[in-house]
Amino acid sequence: MSKPIAEPEPQPGEPTGRGAVTDAYEAAGEALISRAEEEARYGLSQYQLMWRKFIRSHTAIVGGCAVVLFYLIAAFANFLAPYGGDQRFIEYLYAPPHPLHWEPQTGLYIYALETTFDPETLKAVYKPNPSKKVPIRFFVHDSPYKLFGLIESDLHLFGTADKDVGVFLLGSDRQGRDMFSRILIGSQMSLTIGLVGVFLSLTIGSIMGVTSGYFGGRVDEIMQRLVEIIRSFPSIPLWMALSAALPQHWPPERVYFAITVILSLIGWTWLARQLRGKVLAIREEEFVLAAQLAGAGDAWVIFRHLIPAVFGHIIVIATLAMPGMILAETTLSFLNLGLRPPLISWGVLLQEAQNLESMRHYPWLLTPALAIAGAVLAFNFFGDGLRDAADPYSR
Amino acid sequence: MITFIIRRLLGMIPTLFLVSILSFIIIELPPGDFMTSLAANVGTSGSSMDAATVENLQRQYGLDKPAHIRYLTWIAGFVRGDFGYSLDWKRPVSELIMGRLGLTLLLSILSLLIMWVVAIPIGIYSATHQYSLGDTIFTFLGFLGLSVPEFVLGLFYLFIGIFVFGVSVTGLFSAEMEKAPWSPAKVLDLANHLLWPALILGTAGMAQLIRIMRGSLLEILGQQYITTARAKGLKEKVVVNKYAVRVAINPLISVMGMQLPSLINGATVLGIVLTLPTTGPLFVRALLSQDMYLAGTFLLFLSLMLMLGNLLADIALAWADPRIRYE
Numbered sequence: 132m133s134k135p136i137a138e139p140e141p142q143p144g145e146p147t148g149r150g151a152v153t154d155a156y157e158a159a160g161e162a163l164i165s166r167a168e169e170e171a172r173y174g175l176s177q178y179q180l181m182w183r184k185f186i187r188s189h190t191a192i193v194g195g196c197a198v199v200l201f202y203l204i205a206a207f208a209n210f211l212a213p214y215g216g217d218q219r220f221i222e223y224l225y226a227p228p229h230p231l232h233w234e235p236q237t238g239l240y241i242y243a244l245e246t247t248f249d250p251e252t253l254k255a256v257y258k259p260n261p262s263k264k265v266p267i268r269f270f271v272h273d274s275p276y277k278l279f280g281l282i283e284s285d286l287h288l289f290g291t292a293d294k295d296v297g298v299f300l301l302g303s304d305r306q307g308r309d310m311f312s313r314i315l316i317g318s319q320m321s322l323t324i325g326l327v328g329v330f331l332s333l334t335i336g337s338i339m340g341v342t343s344g345y346f347g348g349r350v351d352e353i354m355q356r357l358v359e360i361i362r363s364f365p366s367i368p369l370w371m372a373l374s375a376a377l378p379q380h381w382p383p384e385r386v387y388f389a390i391t392v393i394l395s396l397i398g399w400t401w402l403a404r405q406l407r408g409k410v411l412a413i414r415e416e417e418f419v420l421a422a423q424l425a426g427a428g429d430a431w432v433i434f435r436h437l438i439p440a441v442f443g444h445i446i447v448i449a450t451l452a453m454p455g456m457i458l459a460e461t462t463l464s465f466l467n468l469g470l471r472p473p474l475i476s477w478g479v480l481l482q483e484a485q486n487l488e489s490m491r492h493y494p495w496l497l498t499p500a501l502a503i504a505g506a507v508l509a510f511n512f513f514g515d516g517l518r519d520a521a522d523p524y525s526r
Numbered sequence: 527m528i529t530f531i532i533r534r535l536l537g538m539i540p541t542l543f544l545v546s547i548l549s550f551i552i553i554e555l556p557p558g559d560f561m562t563s564l565a566a567n568v569g570t571s572g573s574s575m576d577a578a579t580v581e582n583l584q585r586q587y588g589l590d591k592p593a594h595i596r597y598l599t600w601i602a603g604f605v606r607g608d609f610g611y612s613l614d615w616k617r618p619v620s621e622l623i624m625g626r627l628g629l630t631l632l633l634s635i636l637s638l639l640i641m642w643v644v645a646i647p648i649g650i651y652s653a654t655h656q657y658s659l660g661d662t663i664f665t666f667l668g669f670l671g672l673s674v675p676e677f678v679l680g681l682f683y684l685f686i687g688i689f690v691f692g693v694s695v696t697g698l699f700s701a702e703m704e705k706a707p708w709s710p711a712k713v714l715d716l717a718n719h720l721l722w723p724a725l726i727l728g729t730a731g732m733a734q735l736i737r738i739m740r741g742s743l744l745e746i747l748g749q750q751y752i753t754t755a756r757a758k759g760l761k762e763k764v765v766v767n768k769y770a771v772r773v774a775i776n777p778l779i780s781v782m783g784m785q786l787p788s789l790i791n792g793a794t795v796l797g798i799v800l801t802l803p804t805t806g807p808l809f810v811r812a813l814l815s816q817d818m819y820l821a822g823t824f825l826l827f828l829s830l831m832l833m834l835g836n837l838l839a840d841i842a843l844a845w846a847d848p849r850i851r852y853e
Contacts, residue, residue: 359541360541360544360545360548362787363541363542363545363829363832363833364545364548364549364825364828364829364832365787365790365791365794365828365829365832366787366791367790367791367794367795368790368791368794368805368809368824368825368828369552369825371794371809371810371813372549372552372553372813372821372825373552373555375556375813375814376552376555376556378556454672454673458675461675462675462677462795465677466795466798466810468810468813481677481678481681484681485799487684487688487696490681490684490685490688491688491689494685494689497681497682497685500674500678500681500682503674503675503678504670504673504674504678507672507673507674507675508669508670508673511669511672511673512669
């Protein structure tokens with residue numbers, strides 16, 4: 132942790148900076164303004180400084196906004212998606228994406244698909260029927276859902292005027308389910324599993340890291356040994372082995388929770404290492420010594436001084452750990468070792484794109500990959516900006 | 527230096543021992559064993575295995591013994607190079623894994639090489655042309671490379687192979703080369719099938735290295751000895767390549783150890799996506815069929831690979847940067 136900026140010219144006996152040195156600046160107006168700004172900086176709290184540094188980075192702001200947007204989409208996914216995640220259109224299996232059209236009279240519309248069967252392969256071939264326009268309506272009532280798991284509703288942002296003709300912005304899958312809806316609803320699993328996983332790792336990692344760094348000695352040694360052993364395993368194979376141990380008959384909710392626990396079992400080690408380093412450095416600072424001399428107990432020093440001092444770093448480390456968690460979940464689910472249907476996550480959706488045949492004929496099954504890349508990119512930009520901001524005293 | 531290496535190697539033994547116990551426990555975690563999962567599979571396919579047959583087979587393969595006895599038998603075999611017997615493949619584990627571990631290693635080393643060869647020049651360019659258009663583009667591409675997981679890149683690679691070139695890019699050889707005798711054309715075919723996966727595998731690491739190289743070189747270029755070199759009238763090329771880059775490369779060596787886990791992870795996953803005979807596909811199959819000795823040995827060897835790799839990275843760092851002292 133770097134030290135706060137030293138006061139530039141400390142003049143003993145002068146209550147404010149308006150002394151001889153400052154007078155010299157009066158001559159140069161510009162310099163004075165910058166000086167006044169500098170002085171105003173000293174009046175800011177640490178978090179105000181961090182905020183100032185954060186908003187100066189454009190990529191970080193874009194990343195942060197994108198992260199917020201992703202979570203808003205996840206929260207309102209059921210409303211934004213035209214259909215429910217398991218709603219099937221049995222007449223439209225593997226339907227290609229619908230292009231949207233617009234004209235002044237009807238507004239947005241799509242062409243209904245006409246189905247013919249390839250005589251050789253017996254596969255359905257879809258062709259837009261130019262004579263059958265189906266208008267898109269906003270705020271339609273379709274499949275019921277529970278918003279935030281509480282509020283019952285059947286309102287969807289958009290849908291077709293003709294209920295039998297589905298609108299598939301990103302095509303439909305093997306069972307005739309709308310990919311666009313499934314990607315939106317899948318974001319709930321994919322984005323929350325990272326959040327819960329990071330929260331669990333953070334809890335374990337903070338306790339381990341802070342105690343290990345603060346107490347040192349034997350405690351530190353045992354903790355470091357444990358971290359070292361867990362980190363001797365490559366994470367994906369270890370995650371795979373642990374997930375393979377989950378019984379097949381478990382209900383989806385329990386599998387979901389078990390996967391977060393498995394992810395955190397390895398995730399905490401990284402957080403603990405990072406925090407330990409920070410605490411080791413801060414432990415030597417004068418304010419800790421002062422607190423100890425004033426008679427503060429270990430618990431007081433840890434909770435009152437150390438945790439607030441490293442809190443910014445905890446947040447940064449947590450943000451930087453998010454992409455890894457999201458990727459881990461998607462990878463495991465993609466390999467059939469993580470979440471399983473009927474749960475919907477981006478990794479589960481990509482399972483469908485696993486074989487070459489489906490990729491050749493139905494390339495739109497790959498679209499969840501774009502969602503994954505987008506979410507991870509947003510988190511990387513956001514986390515990177517946060518990391519720079521967490522240390523507002525460096526240039 | 528030699529005492530340092532010996533000390534580190536000796537220090538690895540207890541860790542390796544604990545890792546082997548943990549591997550065994552993890553592999554043992556699923557309820558039942560290979561025979562019960564085999565019986566369940568046979569059951570779903572129509573015919574059935576009666577309980578007596580299952581018990582007989584369990585006794586034959588020593589699956590009825592308590593866990594610690596099985597662990598000790600398994601681990602004692604390592605000294606003789608006997609890693610147990612794969613019940614799924616009906617062959618010794620050692621026969622099955624060596625080629626696959628070798629390919630995983632080859633793929634990792636290849637992508638490590640590609641990573642360095644590509645990342646260092648780009649990093650130097652970015653640092654010497656800070657905030658230029660090229661720098662911005664590389665920075666953005668770097669973030670993109672960090673954000674797309676290997677298996678997605680692998681899927682896109684398959685996708686491009688099919689749609690743009692109309693060929694299937696899976697496996698180690700093209701279909702017509704598969705059975706052909708060894709020839710220069712076949713070697714070329716193999717290289718072609720390995721190079722792209724290695725590049726995909728190295729993408730994230732490459733992005734990381736470019737960022738580190740750029741940051742490190744920028745820091746070094748601001749130092750006084752660089753100013754001195756310039757003041758002496760040395761050519762900018764010499765100042766950068768001979769004075770700055772040599773020092774700026776050290777952080778890259780120290781992250782090499784950290785990149786190894788992601789290479790091993792990536793090689794495992796990519797092997798499954800591209801059906802390469804790396805550890806990945808066999809490992810997943812072993813996990814799902816509870817072929818425990820095979821799965822356990824894989825886990826143990828991947829960990830060993832990681833530990834040795836870390837040691838090599840430390841040695842390389844000590845060799846490259848004489849300022850680092852090991853007591």
